[in-house]
Amino acid sequence: xxTLDHPSxxxxxxxxxxxxxxxxxxxxxxxKLNDAFGDHACATFELPVSKSTATYHFRTLREAGVxxxxxxxxxxxxxxxxxxxxARFPGLLDAVFAAQDIEKPTS
Amino acid sequence: xxTLDHPSxxxxxxxxxxxxxxxxxxxxxxxKLNDAFGDHACATFELPVSKSTATYHFRTLREAGVxxxxxxxxxxxxxxxxxxxxARFPGLLDAVFAAQDIEKPTS
DNA sequence: TTGGTAGTACGAAATTCATCGTAGTAAAGT
DNA sequence: ACTTTACTACGATGAATTTCGTACTACCAA
Numbered sequence: 001x002x003t004l005d006h007p008s009x010x011x012x013x014x015x016x017x018x019x020x021x022x023x024x025x026x027x028x029x030x031x032k033l034n035d036a037f038g039d040h041a042c043a044t045f046e047l048p049v050s051k052s053t054a055t056y057h058f059r060t061l062r063e064a065g066v067x068x069x070x071x072x073x074x075x076x077x078x079x080x081x082x083x084x085x086x087a088r089f090p091g092l093l094d095a096v097f098a099a100q101d102i103e104k105p106t107s
Numbered sequence: 108x109x110t111l112d113h114p115s116x117x118x119x120x121x122x123x124x125x126x127x128x129x130x131x132x133x134x135x136x137x138x139k140l141n142d143a144f145g146d147h148a149c150a151t152f153e154l155p156v157s158k159s160t161a162t163y164h165f166r167t168l169r170e171a172g173v174x175x176x177x178x179x180x181x182x183x184x185x186x187x188x189x190x191x192x193x194a195r196f197p198g199l200l201d202a203v204f205a206a207q208d209i210e211k212p213t214s
Numbered sequence: 215t216t217g218g219t220a221g222t223a224c225g226a227a228a229t230t231c232a233t234c235g236t237a238g239t240a241a242a243g244t
Numbered sequence: 245a246c247t248t249t250a251c252t253a254c255g256a257t258g259a260a261t262t263t264c265g266t267a268c269t270a271c272c273a274a
Binding site: 109130132156157158159160163164167178180181182 | 233
């Protein structure tokens with residue numbers, strides 16, 4: 001079974017988290033994970049980039065600690081590490097999501 | 108009299124603000140402005156970079172809308188645009204400062 | 215076992231970023 | 245008028261980021 005490395009809560013760095021969330025493609029992923037229910041395989045995000053670029057962005061988010069990635073068959077299921085991030089940097093994620101919604105309101 | 112360009116509140120972009128705050132040197136500047144009283148000329152920050160690099164970071168912060176820069180004689184006085192940022196992206200700045208303090212507690 | 219699915223790894227190219235030194239400028243001090 | 249101060253502009257450089265295509269792999273399904 002394939003597994004992927006994730007930083008522990010304590011290993012999360014503010015530099016890295018902010019840099020991860022500064023990119024619009026990655027912020028879109030994080031926001032969608034925050035809003036949505038159900039399945040979140042990488043392919044379901046319809047990002048405006050190629051498949052290999054998408055892989056890069058998902059890896060960047062995972063290595064920053066923003067998302068968790070777990071294999072499920074050939075797919076990778078992505079979830080937001082909201083609890084861990086809230087514990088490490090309280091209020092940060094919510095402020096970013098709120099800011100995103102102000103700038104680009106959803107529907 | 109020399110003046111410098113600043114984005115209006117509405118021109119502030121989340122991408123740019125987050126990218127500005129993702130850099131440790133720039134985040135240090137913003138945090139110090141948030142904490143301190145009195146004079147804040149560029150030279151008072153004792154950053155671990157050369158003078159020309161410091162100029163670059165201050166300009167990046169100004170163009171993102173994070174700080175305001177105004178000439179006063181040969182000096183430039185820097186202030187945090189807290190009110191504007193709070194109005195545009197409520198809670199964001201405070202969350203970042205709180206996170207910074209968790210990661211690198213002041214004194 | 216053959217084929218499809220969902221993603222990764224790798225290498226390359228383009229762009230942006232962070233850094234610096236040098237030279238210059240505007241204002242203030244003497 | 246000259247010097248000092250505090251900063252900027254410019255050009256260069258190296259590092260990091262973002263992008264992509266191609267080739268590959270692990271797993272599942274028929």
